[in-house]
Amino acid sequence: MLGLLLSWSKPNLPAVSSFATNVDTIYAFIFWVSVICFIAIVGTMTYFVFKYRRKSENDKTPYIEGHTPTEVGISIGLFVLVMGLFYWGWVEYMHSRTSPMNPYEINVVGQQWSWNFQYANGKRTQRNIHIPVNTPIRLIMTSSDVLHSFYVPALRLKQDVVPGTYQYLAFSANTPGEYDIFCAEFCGLDHSAMLGKLVVMEAEEFADWQDDMGKYAKTAAAGGTQASGKSLIEQGRDLYSSKTCSACHSDDGTPRVGPSFKDLFGKTEELTDGATITVDETYIRDSIVDPNKQVVKGFVAGTMPTFKGQLNDDELNALVAFIKSLSK
């Protein structure tokens, strides 16, 4: 019995990040609290059923209307317990939502029914994502069609990807190996086939893999993965000139028709409607596909043409990466 309970008290999964380990600890804590509460209620109930089983139609029962101190006591006790629980879960959650300094960033695009990954050096993969071990990773994720949810049980992490926005996951995996990736948000016919692997590699091996060097030179040639030869930032710079952004936006601070991209990322921007926002990936994306949604103070709505439909998710990701690279 105790053995069974023990085996239920924790996920039977590898835990490859500190967040995963902490989630397991909270899980186990709630589990044991639940076991105690369950025994208190169902144990008492069972005891009563045997003890007070009806013996005859004339059984006498006492008249008890209730006991207010018990109700109040239980309410207060429970309040303290659940607020404690909330706090614990919240602290860990906020931790997982805070991006580390200088993370290694990878773009993720979900589509019916596969995961696509874009690395800083321009390399792309489908289904499997490769990362270096013990390195802060930040995934910048979107979807090109419907909702999906990027779920890695070994990390205890999931995040829905929402078309038209960027969502993020930050983590650092501490054990090399291959771990399942699932799509956790229903997305149509092959939802359950939208699988992949998180491949955690030693740092040097990852470097080889990323640059198609060493033992990975051959697989690249065989077409297993695809390298564009240009880094994401370079691809972005190319688009910056080919899509005429450079006509209105400079990359060095010189004012043109539109605001310069220099030091744009991360700065606090004032808008014509008086609001202020911090420039992040989603804001830049919105500014490109829906320029009149948020108009920078001092500029006129309608000056910038919309690029909606002219840039795909990969290109948008490259432009965002390029603009980001112009800020320190």
Next chain:
Amino acid sequence: MSDHHDAHPVGTNFYTDQRGLKSWLFTLDHKRIGMMYLATTMLFFFVGGLMALLVRLELMTPGQTIVSAGTYNKLFTLHGAVMIFLFIIPVIPAALGNFLLPIMIGAKDVAFPRLNLASYYIFIGGAALALLSIVLGSADTGWTFYTPYSIRSATSVALITFSVFIMGFSSILTGLNFIVTIHKLRAPGMTFYKMPLFLWAIYATAIIQVLATPVIGITTVLLVIERTLGIGFFDPKLGGDPVLFQHFFWFYSHPAVYIMILPAMGIISEVIAVFSRKHIFGYKAIAYSSLAIALISFLVWGHHMFVSGQSELSSTLFSVLTMLVAIPTAIKVVNWTATMYKGSIDLKTPMLYALAFLFLFTIGGLTGLFLATLAVDVHLHDTYFVVAHFHYVMMGGTVMGLLAGLHYWWPKMTGRMYSEKWGCVSAVLIFLGFNVTFLSQFVLGRDGMPRRYYDYLPQYANLNMVSTFGSWMIGSGFLIMTIYLLGSLSRGAKAPTNPWGGKTLEWMTSSPPPTGNFETVPHVTEGPYEYGVK
């Protein structure tokens, strides 16, 4: 209603007073309308149950077992939609509530009998549309209809969501009718605090029905407009916001969870008191906790959206508020258990279901703590853990409560006793089968198996097999129940007025009751749970 009902000879009842199909189709009698709701919703329960068995059969082994992925996606969508909108939301309030509420307050009928009949036909209209949509291509979006997939899916999503819109009106009108009835038609002496707790629960439910249902109505209309006219509310391609849909949807659907569970909780309060021969422990605590749950239920919808991309601040607030639900819920469970203390406990079928409720609902509630805790929910959201959790609450809670009530009031409603022996056998089968089916799903979800999966990885195969076996046990339990309940209608012993020793008003009138419910207007002097030696 006029006095002529009182003139009927003793011995006739609301079945025999009038005969013929027309007398049913145009009836204004709340009991007949209640029975029609009961028959209709139980029929849908049967349909939804068959779909559940098919879903489980498909999942028995990895890969294709009996149907294709496309069919599977439709099956689980319909299972959810039918069970929620056609069965579990209406069944207790509209069927048992309709039959019992007026009797329990000593009234002749609900406040607006015509409106009551209209609600029924609106419900039937909505249900017919839902069935039509199944024929015309069905839906494969899950019962949650999340955008933008539901905008783009080629299936007949518009029709099925429109049917939800129509049925919403039925729910609103029934709720309104009940609120007015409780306020206006209580018999002399029946103060609020002398009302049976079942009625407090129905009252709290009615408030939620009236306030929350319009939101799902508007949401489904927006969805239909977006699908048919291409105006963008929720699809980013058309300039909409998909997460907004989730807010709208859960703003109704979370409170709806309490539309489903509160009436069942009311039944449990009645059954445990009667079968323990004890005054209910903490009457006011139970009554007010129903209202508290109804209130908080409007403020927690975002707990379905912790990983949807809503802001961290929203998630934080929704997590705190969700935690608060634990308190009134636990108060109820503790009070029910305490009611049995020093009682004279009779393990008749209704009580077996009430005990099953306590057992299963406690698990359902406690596993809610895992999901309310932010960091843990990030892992468990959209896995089988959630599927198991809400089945423990909805089936282990609401359906067990319903079955307790169905058996408890069966003699009153039909005038016949069912076989106690078979009642016991099927209760045990259903209880065991339920745990086999759904305990294994907690483990599956904890180990990461996502929900709505047609196919799964080999590490999940064993427990899926176990879960499918469990579903057959549940199925056989219900098969037995269908046989002995229907059999009792012709072969069951005639039910006495008060077979269980109940103290509420429905046990003061004959089984089945006469058309006007009482020969003379009852005067209420005592509370509903006056058991025991003072």
